[in-house]
Amino acid sequence: MNHAPQIRIPATYMRGGTSKGVFFRLQDLPAAAQVPGAARDALLLRVIGSPDPYGKQTDGMGGATSSTSKTVILSASERPDHDVDYLFGQVSIDQPFVDWSGNCGNLSAAVGSFAIASGLVDASRVPRDGICTVRIWQANIGKTIVAHVPMTDGEVQETGDFELDGVTFPAAEVQLEFLDPADEGEGGGAMFPTGNVVDELDVPGVGTLTVTMINAGIPTIFVNAAAIGYTGTELQGAINSDAKALAMFETIRAYGAVRMGLIKHIDEAAQRQHTPKVAFVAPSSAYVASSGKQVAATDVDLLVRAMSMGKLHHAMMGTAAVAIGTAAAIPGTLVNLAAGGGERTSVRFGHPSGTLRVGAQAALVDGQWRVTKAIMSRSARVLMEGSVRVPGDAF
The missing domain is CATH 3.10.310.10 (Diaminopimelate Epimerase; Chain A, domain 1)
Structure with missing residues (x-):
């Protein structure tokens, strides 16, 4: 009996806010998974370790909670005045599907950092010291997020004294602006789909x-x-x-x-x-x-x-x-x-x-x-980087 070998896919495991997930550059995914569809979903399910009837995601990168069963795909943006396109996939723990219907605001805090470190932001826009402003197109909901990422000596600054309840250790503060956050593409086409505040x-x-x-x-x-x-x-x-x-x-x-x-x-x-x-x-x-x-x-x-x-x-x-x-x-x-x-x-x-x-x-x-706009502060940190491995026939 022939067994498919495992393949390596470049990836970074990051915490953003009170969540963590596996980050990919679109260009690093296998060709079949570079487009939306069953192959992409199957790959991400296998990376995270779902569906798991035991609810533990032991055979994957997931942490068996909604906050830790997440994936992110980034690519350089072709949209005017944007640096990077951000696609978020919420992976079900015990069911075989990936939900693409919304954004993850916590992981949004890590998108700017990952984009800078991965070369997805034009080098001319990245200061050696100070704040790098990264304009993010949130592809799930069609909205703009602006991340203000601290830089020190040409590198993303991840350590600091900013404390976020729900996260054990302090880190560098990342300010996020969610521009025009009302999702006019959903429901009744307005912030309040029924037209009423209650x-x-x-x-x-x-x-x-x-x-x-x-x-x-x-x-x-x-x-x-x-x-x-x-x-x-x-x-x-x-x-x-x-x-x-x-x-x-x-x-x-x-x-x-x-x-x-x-x-x-x-x-x-x-x-x-x-x-x-x-x-x-x-x-x-x-x-x-x-x-x-x-x-x-x-x-x-x-x-x-x-x-x-x-x-x-x-x-x-x-x-x-x-x-x-x-x-x-x-x-x-x-x-x-x-x-x-x-x-x-x-x-x-x-x-x-x-x-x-x-x-x-x-x-x-x-x-x-x-x-x-809505404004809040989060923090983000790389936990591990390198490659994830999945069986070659998993998708």
């Missing part, structure tokens, strides 16, 4: 919930914590060990996706796990973060907990943070009301690992809310 959503078996459904950063459904029996101070164990709770959140997500116009029938939600997200909000309150850190009620404007790939996220997805910042800037949304209402340009929210500040610039134009 709606009543009928969810069989759960009830009628007051929700804010927004397309910004990533399509997100916000619900009040109290309406579903929570306080907003919950950590992962309170949700992820409760099968009934997980089923409830998935039902909310499915019916919300239909209402947002992202899918036509709730049955389609199972094949679109990455979007939309479901998050629950509550007014500020003291709690103990997963690290044991004490978070005082005065440290935050509100509390937010978010579901990712069927589980409560250990911190906060970067794209969901954009949605939070955007919704907080618009009076009357559930996020804005939980934060105390009124007009605001930034918000600090509490998540399971601690706190995070995100800013947004919103304006009412011709009766419609528009957000020109």
Whole structure:
């Protein structure tokens, strides 16, 4: 019996924000995987170690959580005024599919660093010292992200004293600007797909919930914590060990996706796990973060907990943070009301690992809310670089 040998593919394993994933240059992928399709998906599934019925991804690079089952493909951009095209693939842990429907805001923090180090940014635009501004085209959602990457002695600076709750060690700060973050290509073609900042959503078996459904950063459904029996101070164990709770959140997500116009029938939600997200909000309150850190009620404007790939996220997805910042800037949304209402340009929210500040610039134009940018800081670091190996017949 003949056995296919393993092949080597140049790759870099990186942390970005509170996520990590395997980064590739498009040109380094096997020819069959340089275009979208079954071969690319099969390759990335094998790299990450999915589908894994054991849920561990032992035979791959994945870390068996939504935050660590991620892939990124970058290429030099042909778009005017952009340096690099960024394509994100969220790999299912136990199912054989890759979800291409949204962005990863956390890994966005590593895109600029990888692009510079990989020669995808024109050398004339990279300073020896200071800040390199990398304009990124986010191909999944058709949006621009601007990363401000620190440089020292001609190299990307990765070490520093910037601390990010949810990440153990400090690193260099990378500022991100998400330009025009409302996803006008989704659902009803506007930031609020129904035209309302709040709606009543009928969810069989759960009830009628007051929700804010927004397309910004990533399509997100916000619900009040109290309406579903929570306080907003919950950590992962309170949700992820409760099968009934997980089923409830998935039902909310499915019916919300239909209402947002992202899918036509709730049955389609199972094949679109990455979007939309479901998050629950509550007014500020003291709690103990997963690290044991004490978070005082005065440290935050509100509390937010978010579901990712069927589980409560250990911190906060970067794209969901954009949605939070955007919704907080618009009076009357559930996020804005939980934060105390009124007009605001930034918000600090509490998540399971601690706190995070995100800013947004919103304006009412011709009766419609528009957000020109959302801003937040993350960090990124190369964990390993070289090659990944996969069986030659895996794709």
